[in-house]
Amino acid sequence: MRGFGLRVATGAVLLFLYLPIGIIALYAFNADRGQSWPITDWTTQWFGIALDNPTLRNALVLSLEAASGSTIVALVLGTLAALVVHRFRFFGRETVSLLLVLPIALPGIVTGMALNATFNTFHVPFTVWTIVAGHATFCVVTVYNNVIARMRRSSRSIEEASMDLGATTAQTFRYVTFPVVRTALVAGALLAFALSFDEVIVTTFTAGTQETIPIWILNNLRLPNQRPIVNVVAVFLVLLSLLPLYLAQRLTRDGSAAGGRV
Amino acid sequence: MTTARAPLEGSPGISRRLQTALYRHRAAQILLLLAPPVGWFGVIYLGSLAILFVSAFWYLDPLTSAIRHDFTLANFQLLLGSSVYRTVALRTIGVAAIVTLLDIALAFPIAFFMARVATGRLRAALFALVLLPLWTSYLVRVYAWRVILGKGGPLDWFFGLIGLPDVSLGYSDLSMVIVFTYLWLPYMILPIFAGLERIPTSLLEASADLGARSGMTFRRVVLPLVVPSVAAGSIFTFSLTLGDYITPQLVSNTQFIGNVVYESQGVVGNVPLAAAFATVPVLVMGVFLLLMRRLGAFEAL
Structure with a gap:
């Protein structure tokens, strides 16, 4: 049968991608604190224990704060950069895109170290803002890419029509440009939020002694006592990763509807 | 419609005049x-x-352990002269290269299936399935492997099941390569899929009409056309491996450039040495990006 080999290879790769995630999900229900397989006794008690863990709750709050802050900064800076690069021809225009991609292209450890050296040199205390500074730096490009791609697909003439009809620059942005790029902004924001929420390498350099969720996992996964709670957090994060996929699907449906309206 | 309402809501004169001036x-x-x-x-x-x-280019005062802000090349001399640092650097670059090659090999069949065999809903579903792991926490995926590879864990159990009770990967170099390959695989599948999807079917038909068998068509027509996509995927797999220091620490006993940098900076406090060593991945990445650009990676991104 033609393509049988391909089918098997495709199935094998999917198994390779999903088996580890499936196995870690099972471990969250392991009554034993050890890691031995197969699991013999099952329980759901670790979920309650994880929920009551104050350090973990603080880490979650800090992660949400950092991700929200980075997303807001990324939205503002990414949109501004996309607007100016899309609309104008000016000296250094190509450099702007390069500059925004640089934090992703360079190894995270370089970005982390560089920021750490700066904070130390100027005696900046480690707070949620130092984390945001690190995360926003590599999140801007996700918003920028999404927004500029949308702008390239839409026509500039509708903005010109708005101005011709007497709208000011601000009104044109509010009533014409913004609705066009809205779904691109949401997609970029989702990506930025997820990137920030998950980031660990840059964060180890910009958090000081603060713990985000990934840092909490990193600090606790070697402690046998904490292992069941780490497993629960892992399952929580896996489930959380389904959320953007669901939202993205809703979004593309709304997006095509919005596209029809404009 | 909003467009009809907009001018009526008109902003106060000064703001409008300012915006008009700005527009000019x-x-x-x-x-x-x-x-x-x-x-x-x-x-x-x-x-x-x-x-x-x-x-x-600064240095750590050997007596006070304070950073002296005077120019020196000592850090670079130390890095170039010491075989320890050279080994770490070569190991990091070597593993990044091996991981990239493994990902290319694993990505091709599934990307080909997605782009040229699957259609409609199956293709959309496969696309989502490949994309989803990228949204799943990096640390969770490394941790899952740490559990799988651990003593008496699922993998040891599996080896026992197939009659190899003495085989155990444990936390080793091989484990690290497997985990890196696992982590970045979607980054390779997606660009290759996009590249394969762009190839017009007529090209493949022409090749077949001219008497080429599918193997020949693949080598002489498909492969040259997806080189840019492979190069684009390689940028991700290579760069992400090069800069990582968490995975080596969790599933192997070896050190990467990142581990040495992190320890010199955080544990020893020798920021100048760490900074000097951190220039290595930046330089390597610069050279790698130039190479990939020649293969057309940036047009395929």
């Missing part, structure tokens, strides 16, 4: 829009990179 002055507009992003990146990011680069 392109330079002012560009400057206003550009100032926040370029300010952020220019000051916070490039400034930090500059401080890091400059500190690579």
Whole structure:
């Protein structure tokens, strides 16, 4: 049968991608604190224990704060950069895109170290803002890419029509440009939020002694006592990763509807 | 419609006049829009990179362990002269290269199936399935492997099941290569899929009409056309492996450039040495990006 080999290879790769995630999900229900397989006794008690863990709750709050802050900064800076690069021809225009991609292209450890050296040199205390500074730096490009791609697909003439009809620059942005790029902004924001929420390498350099969720996992996964709670957090994060996929699907449906309206 | 309402809501005169004036002055507009992003990146990011680069030429006072802000090449001399640092650097680059090759090999069949065999809903579902792991926490995926590879864990159990009770990967170099390959695989599948999807079917038919068997068509027609996509995927797999220091620490006993940098900076406090060593992945990545650009990676991104 033609393509049988391909089918098997495709199935094998999917198994390779999903088996580890499936196995870690099972471990969250392991009554034993050890890691031995197969699991013999099952329980759901670790979920309650994880929920009551104050350090973990603080880490979650800090992660949400950092991700929200980075997303807001990324939205503002990414949109501004996309607007100016899309609309104008000016000296250094190509450099702007390069500059925004640089934090992703360079190894995270370089970005982390560089920021750490700066904070130390100027005696900046480690707070949620130092984390945001690190995360926003590599999140801007996700918003920028999404927004500029949308702008390239839409026509500039509708903005010109708005101005011709007497709208000011601000009104044109509010009533014409913004609705066009809205779904691109949401997609970029989702990506930025997820990137920030998950980031660990840059964060180890910009958090000081603060713990985000990934840092909490990193600090606790070697402690046998904490292992069941780490497993629960892992399952929580896996489930959380389904959320953007669901939202993205809703979004593309709304997006095509919005596209029809404009 | 909103467009009809907009002018009626009209902003106060001064604001409107300001906006009109601004609209006439392109330079002012560009400057206003550009100032926040370029300010952020220019000051916070490039400034930090500059401080890091400059500190690579400072040194740690051997007596007080304080950083002396005097120019020296000692850090680079130490790095170039010591076989330990050279081994770490070569190991990091070597593993990044092996992981990239493994990912290319694993990505091809599934990308080909997605692009040329699957259609409609199956293709959409496969696309989502390949994309989803990228949204799943990096640390969770490494941790899952740490559990799988652990003593008496699922993998040891599996080896026992197939009659190899003495085989155990444990936390080793091989384990690290497997985990890296696992982590970055979607980054390779997606560009290759996009590249394969772009090839017009007529090209493959022409090749078949001219008497080429499917193997020949694959080698002589398909492969050359997806080189840019493979190069684009390689940028991700290579760069992400090169800069990682968490995975080596969790599933192997070896050190990467990142581990040495992190320890020199955090544990020993020798920021100048760490900064000097951190220039290695930057230089390697620069060379790698130039190579990949020649293969057309940036057109395929």
